[in-house]
Amino acid sequence: xxxxxxxxxxxxxxxxxxxxxxxxxxxxxxxxxxxxxxxxxxxxxxxxxxxxxxxxxxxxxxxxxxxxxxxxxxxxxxxxxxxxxxxxxxxxxxxxxxxxxxxxxxxxxxxxxxxxxxxxxxxxxxxxxxxxxxxxxxxxxxxxxxxxxxxxxxxxxxxxxxxxxxxxxxxxxxxxxxxxxxxxxxxxxxxxxxxxxxxx
Numbered sequence: 001x002x003x004x005x006x007x008x009x010x011x012x013x014x015x016x017x018x019x020x021x022x023x024x025x026x027x028x029x030x031x032x033x034x035x036x037x038x039x040x041x042x043x044x045x046x047x048x049x050x051x052x053x054x055x056x057x058x059x060x061x062x063x064x065x066x067x068x069x070x071x072x073x074x075x076x077x078x079x080x081x082x083x084x085x086x087x088x089x090x091x092x093x094x095x096x097x098x099x100x101x102x103x104x105x106x107x108x109x110x111x112x113x114x115x116x117x118x119x120x121x122x123x124x125x126x127x128x129x130x131x132x133x134x135x136x137x138x139x140x141x142x143x144x145x146x147x148x149x150x151x152x153x154x155x156x157x158x159x160x161x162x163x164x165x166x167x168x169x170x171x172x173x174x175x176x177x178x179x180x181x182x183x184x185x186x187x188x189x190x191x192x193x194x195x196x197x198x199x200x
Contacts, residue, residue: 020158023070023111026079029200032064034161036191040089040169047170047184050136054183055093060191061086062105065199070111078119081107085123087145091131101127103145115155119165122148127171139177146170153193163191 042054064083071078082104089099103125110118125145132138151165166189172182 020155022115022117022155023077023079025155025158025195026066026109026111026117027198028066028069028079029198030066031196031199032062032066032081032083032193033196034163034191034193035059035061036163036165036189038187038189040185040187042093042183042185044184046168048181049184050181051094053094054091054131054135054185056089056091056099056185058099058187058189059088060189062191062193064105064107066109075112076110077112078108078110081109083107083121083123085125087125087127089127089129091129094135097129097131097134099127099129099131101125101143101145103147105147109153117153117155117161118150119153120148120150121165121167129171132173133177133179135183137179137181137183138171138173139179140173142173143171144174146172147187149187159195161193161195163189163193165189 038058040056042052044052062083062085064081066081068080086102091097103123105121105123107121147167147169149167153161153163155161167187169185169187173180
């Protein structure tokens with residue numbers, strides 16, 4: 001009997017949670033609080049990097065706010081979100097090194113796919129890393145970061161999402177140092193986020 005009651009309660013909660021519309025829980029003024037972990041693997045397929053032997057584990061907290069009401073029609077209907085994303089990294093190849101910094105990230109959320117919210121984001125920021133000047137690509141420890149790529153969030157409840165995505169991640173010093181070949185990598189990541197009620 002207890003099992004039947006528990007199953008009924010679980011079904012009732014699931015039914016209540018499945019009735020929401022994503023566009024209603026992500027209106028303008030909603031905040032996103034969350035984080036992700038990722039693994040960046042260097043690549044020489046893009047740019048002039050001397051080696052793909054560049055790998056790091058990144059921790060990526062995030063605080064964001066939805067800036068717009070829904071834009072567009074049909075499948076591309078979505079909104080624009082601004083994220084502040086600190087970065088803490090540990091390079092494991094070609095040798096142990098640290099990275100710390102952050103980026104501002106613009107994210108376009110597609111709102112027409114039920115609980116699934118595909119997105120595309122692009123960001124820019126700065127980091128400090130003691131990977132340089134010990135590698136041939138870079139001669140300065142303060143570097144600029146450019147990144148972009150697709151992802152998807154799945155609403156487990158009407159406030160909590162699982163997040164996964166992949167970015168092209170670029171590190172360089174914008175020719176402020178003697179060496180600036182740049183480090184390009186592919187950065188897949190997974191995480192979780194909580195969306196607050198609308199703040200304004």
